[in-house]
Amino acid sequence: xxxxxxxxxxxxxxxxxxxxxxxxxxxxxVIFPKNRVIEQEGKIPRYLYFINNGFLRLFYYNEIGExxxxxxxxxxxxxxxxxxxxxxxxxxxxxxxxxxxxxxxxSKGNLDLLLQQSEAFKDFSIWVFQQSLAYNxxxxxELATLTAEERYLKLIKNYPEILHNVPLQYIxxxxxxxxxxxxxxxxxxxx
Numbered sequence: 001x002x003x004x005x006x007x008x009x010x011x012x013x014x015x016x017x018x019x020x021x022x023x024x025x026x027x028x029x030v031i032f033p034k035n036r037v038i039e040q041e042g043k044i045p046r047y048l049y050f051i052n053n054g055f056l057r058l059f060y061y062n063e064i065g066e067x068x069x070x071x072x073x074x075x076x077x078x079x080x081x082x083x084x085x086x087x088x089x090x091x092x093x094x095x096x097x098x099x100x101x102x103x104x105x106x107s108k109g110n111l112d113l114l115l116q117q118s119e120a121f122k123d124f125s126i127w128v129f130q131q132s133l134a135y136n137x138x139x140x141x142e143l144a145t146l147t148a149e150e151r152y153l154k155l156i157k158n159y160p161e162i163l164h165n166v167p168l169q170y171i172x173x174x175x176x177x178x179x180x181x182x183x184x185x186x187x188x189x190x191x
Contacts, residue, residue, distance in 0.1 A: 001029045001052060001102070001104065002020070002023060002024055002027070002104070004050075004052050004075070004076045005023065005027070005050050005052075005076070005104060006020060006023070007076075008076050008077075009120070009121075009124050012124065012127050013120050013123050013124045013127065014120065015120050016120065018118075019118050019120045019121065022114055022117055022118050022121070023114070023121070026106050026110040026111070026113065026114045027050065027104040027105065027106045027110075028104065028105050028106070029102075029103070029104055030102075030103050030104075030105055031100065031101065031102050031103070032054075032097045032100070032101045032103065033097065033100055034097060034098070034099050034100050035096065035097065035098075036096065036097045036101075037094050037095065037096045037097075038095050038096070038097060039080070039081065039091065039093070039094065039095035040094055041060060041061070041090075041091055041092055041093060041094050042090055042091075042092075043090060043091065044084065044085075044088050044089060044090055044091070045080050045081045045084050045085040045091050045095070046107060046108075047080065047085075047105035047106060047107055048078060048079075048080045048085055048105065048106050048108075048111060049078065049079050049080060049095075049103045049104070049105050050076070050077070050078055050103060050104040050105070050106075051073060051074070051075040051076055051077050051078075051079060051101065051102075051103055052075055052076065052102040052103060052104065053075050053100075053101065053102040054075065054097060054098070054099045054100055054101030054102060054103070055072065055073070055074050055075075055097075055098040055099045055101070055162070055165045055166055056072075056073050056079050056095060056096065056097055056098060056101060057069050057071060057072050057073070057095075057096055057098055057166070057170055057174070058070050058071040058073075058079070058081060058093045058094070058095055059093065059094055059096065059170075059173070060092045060093050060094065067173065068173055069170045069171075069173035069174040070093065070174070071174070072098075072159075072162060072166060072170065072171070072174050074159060074161060074162060074165070078128060079095065080095065081093040081095065082132060085108060086108075088108060098165065098166055098167070098170065099165055111125075142154070143176050148175060148176070148177045148181055148182075148185060149185045149188070149189070151175045151176070152171075152175055152182065152185050152186070152189070153189065155171070155174075155175065168182055168183070168186075
């Protein structure tokens with residue numbers, strides 16, 4: 001269950017056997033069923049998750065009670081409500097398993113201990129933070145500058161597996177459009 005996380009880390013940071021043992025000590029393997037909310041709004045996120053298998057989303061409810069999907073994540077990768085997790089503050093987000101999910105999770109306390117005991121994981125956490133900042137900056141730019149069709153085409157080019165695993169209403173919300181607009185765009189691009 002740890003092979004995937006080791007492969008991701010070792011693309012940028014060399015792990016010793018001790019680093020791997022620490023990872024196995026502090027990360028807990030878990031499996032959640034489809035449609036399970038594993039972190040709830042109004043609460044402090046308890047864990048940072050690494051996705052081995054499955055698809056998850058972060059969402060919140062807007063002022064009229066509609067779900068707004070702010071993040072879709074597919075394997076492999078990390079997900080949580082980062083700001084709230086890092087600052088141990090209540091989150092406005094819910095974290096939901098879209099499909100059955102096979103995850104590794106680590107609490108904030110154990111993550112802090114891991115970072116104290118492993119220089120490799122400290123370096124990797126900086127790399128993850130940098131990647132997250134770049135992703136969020138690019139996402140903001142895309143939402144502001146790309147048309148709905150361009151955002152859709154870019155998503156399916158970069159993450160084609162999302163179309164087969166994530167309901168269209170979540171994809172539409174994530175792309176900043178309503179489901180009818182997404183259906184129209186999909187029909188136009190299929191032709």
